[in-house]
Amino acid sequence: MKQNAVELLRSSNLRQTGPRIAILMAMMKANAPVTQEQIAEQLGPLAPNKTTIYRTLMNLVKKNLVHKAYIEGRTWHFELAHHCGQHQCHPHFTCSQCLQTRCIPGVSAPLIKLPEGFTMHRQQIRIEGLCSVCRNKNRR
Amino acid sequence: MKQNAVELLRSSNLRQTGPRIAILMAMMKANAPVTQEQIAEQLGPLAPNKTTIYRTLMNLVKKNLVHKAYIEGRTWHFELAHHCGQHQCHPHFTCSQCLQTRCIPGVSAPLIKLPEGFTMHRQQIRIEGLCSVCRNKNRR
DNA sequence: TTCTCTTTGCAACTTAGTTGCGATTTTGGG
DNA sequence: CCCAAAATCGCAACTAAGTTGCAAAGAGAA
Ligand SMILES: [Mn+2]
Ligand SMILES: [Mn+2]
Ligand SMILES: [Zn+2]
Ligand SMILES: [Zn+2]
Numbered sequence: 149m150k151q152n153a154v155e156l157l158r159s160s161n162l163r164q165t166g167p168r169i170a171i172l173m174a175m176m177k178a179n180a181p182v183t184q185e186q187i188a189e190q191l192g193p194l195a196p197n198k199t200t201i202y203r204t205l206m207n208l209v210k211k212n213l214v215h216k217a218y219i220e221g222r223t224w225h226f227e228l229a230h231h232c233g234q235h236q237c238h239p240h241f242t243c244s245q246c247l248q249t250r251c252i253p254g255v256s257a258p259l260i261k262l263p264e265g266f267t268m269h270r271q272q273i274r275i276e277g278l279c280s281v282c283r284n285k286n287r288r
Numbered sequence: 289m290k291q292n293a294v295e296l297l298r299s300s301n302l303r304q305t306g307p308r309i310a311i312l313m314a315m316m317k318a319n320a321p322v323t324q325e326q327i328a329e330q331l332g333p334l335a336p337n338k339t340t341i342y343r344t345l346m347n348l349v350k351k352n353l354v355h356k357a358y359i360e361g362r363t364w365h366f367e368l369a370h371h372c373g374q375h376q377c378h379p380h381f382t383c384s385q386c387l388q389t390r391c392i393p394g395v396s397a398p399l400i401k402l403p404e405g406f407t408m409h410r411q412q413i414r415i416e417g418l419c420s421v422c423r424n425k426n427r428r
Numbered sequence: 429t430t431c432t433c434t435t436t437g438c439a440a441c442t443t444a445g446t447t448g449c450g451a452t453t454t455t456g457g458g
Numbered sequence: 459c460c461c462a463a464a465a466t467c468g469c470a471a472c473t474a475a476g477t478t479g480c481a482a483a484g485a486g487a488a
Contacts, residue, residue, distance in 0.1 A: 223476090257413075436483070436484080
């Protein structure tokens with residue numbers, strides 16, 4: 149898995165540093181978008197500084213290895229780009245009661261037709277609703 | 289137009305106060321989602337306090353008269369709900385160069401099929417790309 | 429190894445949005 | 459119209475995610 153991270157960095161002409169490899173590995177382990185804080189938590193006492201994590205994430209976003217998946221509250225959640233199509237990410241579902249968010253993989257929507265002269269880089273879909281756990285709770 | 293605002297409040301069982309009517313009217317005049325600051329600006333020296341604007345917006349969101357349309361940077365942009373479908377808002381396009389956002393009215397995508405047991409309240413589409421102005425600038 | 433350019437850590441900062449609370453306003457009933 | 463209860467408002471202080479400046483450490487090319 150470390151090899152995998154190293155390869156990603158090399159393919160994007162980014163220097164191979166401890167923080168970058170650790171952050172990429174943390175994101176590979178995750179099965180949902182993660183915040184700066186979750187990355188730091190996962191890496192424990194050896195985690196890079198908060199500033200470094202943010203700067204690294206922004207570099208990875210610029211190279212299109214990572215996407216800003218969504219904001220919840222005031223915090224960004226990032227995920228590896230390797231499960232997203234060229235012009236479209238998979239949708240994300242947020243339960244408006246428990247506020248948990250999960251990926252909805254394997255589906256996509258047709259790309260919206262933009263006005264004349266506009267270019268699409270990426271289309272993202274966000275769904276708000278009630279997850280099954282919360283729905284059952286409300287039943288009573 | 290004031291009548292219109294009053295009617296919205298009455299239909300949602302909200303007390304008719306100066307700040308609420310003013311904020312609704314400001315949003316009716318706008319032709320794109322607005323921030324707290326833009327509302328205050330538009331209302332000039334008579335604008336309600338920042339806290340009141342935020343609290344009002346949240347009340348209106350709770351009553352589904354207003355939607356949180358999108359976040360840009362760290363700031364929420366709100367818009368009246370009356371141009372949105374039951375389960376879907378119109379898409380919003382953000383130019384990744386000039387950072388301007390605009391509504392893409394009149395189009396919609398099929399609703400994503402959720403996992404068993406999940407309920408959809410609202411589906412939102414966000415598009416990132418290059419607007420025509422920025423595209424032409426880059427041509428040179 | 430050495431030199432240069434990039435990256436990192438730390439501490440201080442920024443700022444959109446929130447909170448607590450006392451003062452004011454709305455509204456419904458008498 | 460007048461009053462009291464409950465909702466709303468304004469203000470000042472606060473919160474916390476993310477940013478910035480800068481000096482120290484590290485990566486990679488030669
Ligand atoms: Mn995802
Ligand atoms: Mn809109
Ligand atoms: Zn839930
Ligand atoms: Zn543009």
